[in-house]
Amino acid sequence: MPKEELVKIAGLSVLLVRSSRKTLAVQIRADGTVIARAPLRMPKDRILCFLSEKASWIRMQQGRMQERENMRQQARIHLDAAQEKELRERAKSVLAQRTAYFARQIGVTYGRITVRDQKTRWGSCSQTGNLNFNFRLILAPSEVLDYVVVHELCHRRQMNHSTQFWQEVAQVLPDYRKRKAWLTENGWRLMGELCPASGIK
Numbered sequence: 211m212p213k214e215e216l217v218k219i220a221g222l223s224v225l226l227v228r229s230s231r232k233t234l235a236v237q238i239r240a241d242g243t244v245i246a247r248a249p250l251r252m253p254k255d256r257i258l259c260f261l262s263e264k265a266s267w268i269r270m271q272q273g274r275m276q277e278r279e280n281m282r283q284q285a286r287i288h289l290d291a292a293q294e295k296e297l298r299e300r301a302k303s304v305l306a307q308r309t310a311y312f313a314r315q316i317g318v319t320y321g322r323i324t325v326r327d328q329k330t331r332w333g334s335c336s337q338t339g340n341l342n343f344n345f346r347l348i349l350a351p352s353e354v355l356d357y358v359v360v361h362e363l364c365h366r367r368q369m370n371h372s373t374q375f376w377q378e379v380a381q382v383l384p385d386y387r388k389r390k391a392w393l394t395e396n397g398w399r400l401m402g403e404l405c406p407a408s409g410i411k
Contacts, residue, residue: 213250219258220265226257234260242272294327294345301325301348308359309341316382318366332393333358335365346400350393357389 212229224244234252237245248257261268302325313320321339328334328344335341341362347355360382368375379386 217246217254217258217261219261222261222265222268224261228252236261236264236268238268238271238275240275242275244268244272297348298325298345301343301345304348304355305343305359308356309363312356312360312363312382316360316363316367316378318363320363320366332397333362335362335369337369339366349400350397354389354392357383357386357393360386 215226228250234248324342325345333343364378
């Protein structure tokens with residue numbers, strides 16, 4: 211079992227995690243948290259010496275991460291109440307049309323369509339065939355919105371993400387990987403002040 215300890219060195223707070231690993235390494239998370247991973251038997255003074263030597267580099271990396279987060283905040287699309295209401299109505303209409311279109315093409319049925327402000331997902335499909343979509347999909351390119359619709363409808367055939375499932379998606383959208391990649395790389399811009407959403411179920 212890994213052993214954890216919070217240590218302070220050169221003005222930094224570092225979570226020291228000891229395990230069966232053989233090397234000493236430093237990890238800096240996106241939120242600026244510093245984690246030192248060390249072998250169980252490595253002397254603590256050696257670890258602290260290592261962290262002291264790396265202190266300037268650690269601070270530089272934390273600064274870069276903060277700059278990137280500031281840029282992300284500025285790049286996100288922020289909506290006021292009126293804009294959100296308008297987009298929700300547009301999303302309901304467009305998603306209903308595209309769902310009906312692709313359902314005929316795939317040869318599946320579906321239940322209720324719900325459009326909401328999901329915090330971590332772009333869409334989901336229940337066992338009973340009800341579909342949920344994030345209204346912010348209306349801000350994405352139309353081909354990306356179509357990808358999410360097709361993704362969820364293909365779950366009416368395969369309630370998983372198996373090879374067979376992706377084959378179903380590819381039959382409808384041969385370039386689905388390109389559309390999926392756009393959502394992974396740019397979806398967070400559409401999410402306002404929420405955490406980046408990449409989830410599709």
